[in-house]
Amino acid sequence: MSKPAKLPRPARQDNRRQLVLDAAAAHFRARGFHAVSMREIARAAGMIAGSIYYHFPSKEDLFLAVYEEGVRSISARVREAVAGTDDPWERLSRACRAHTGMLLEESDYAQVILRVFPDDVPAARATLVALRDDYEMLFRELVDELPLADGVNRAMVRHMLLGALNWAKFWYRPGGMTPGEIADAMVAVLRNPAQSNEVRTDA
Template sequence: MAKQSKKSAQRQGSQAHVNRREDVLERAGELMAAKGYEGTSMRDIASAVGMLPGSLYYHFPSKEALFLALHERVVSEMAHRVANALEGVEDPWDRLEAASRAHLEGLLQAGNLVAIVSPEFLGDGHEISAAIHAERRSYEAVFRALVDALPLPDEIDRRLLRLHLFGALNWTPTWYESGKGANPSDIAHQIVTVFRYAFEDRH
């Protein structure tokens, strides 16, 4: 019984650690999205979650490590969402639309965390910029493959098409109002349809 109680206590302690870590990431994301990376200190984050600053370092050894974990979580959630949306979809244009819809839904549900994954958020001057860019490139590679699979005329620059698509999708959170006008699915459909019909009309 004593061993069983000890294992149960260890499991509870481990889960409490995970929950506390998630609380820290959530509050850190809110603060950084509002005040910027440089404008948010570890002391600010500790205060927001009701911890002593020293206790925060038990979960994350530095602000850089915390931000990397936060960025990785946001990007991983987006990637998982897109992967699920692509299951069972075969037509290249339909696949691009499904991925675009999932991407847009993820952006809108992330709220202020959208700022965290913006290429401009950190810039290139930080020592963790390379790791951040690598995560972002890994995610964008999915869309690169989707665009490469499209039946397009040879003169079309697929890189520019992908950048145009991301620009349209990533700008949406700045003007979107939930419950007013088109929903995320309609918006993604409209954006992809514009490209699709423009190129299909040329054949």
């Protein structure tokens, strides 16, 4: 008989892994990957730089963990938002509101996705791109469900919508339009003609 395999002792309850992750998310979101040092993250978590390496093997791995949580959380939030209805436009609107809310206000983790480019983290590049692509697939499905005019390029509609929403981080200011209002406005422009000579008021 082989010896009974030793079960690894469970993690302590006072361990600060989550604290490190939160601090990393906050810093990466605010200043990007390269501008943030391990020492800054450690200090924000009340630790010393070397201690982080007990939980994460490298700075890039730490970042990857943050990014993964970012995608996971925004993905979950959007799925939950669209669950309530079957109307295609309403589902898209809800998804956009959730998406924009997370990216502009609610989550440091999600905002990291907009702040850091995959090329900033060479070792994790492919993984980051794959994660983001996975998330965008959600919107691909939502746009595919829409009743659009024949010949409308749905990929283009998706790219336009996500681009417009993501870019809002550059002009969004707290106190002005809320993320939800911004999302609604963008969807409305997509849905309705903007050109005056094509506008018709139902008579």
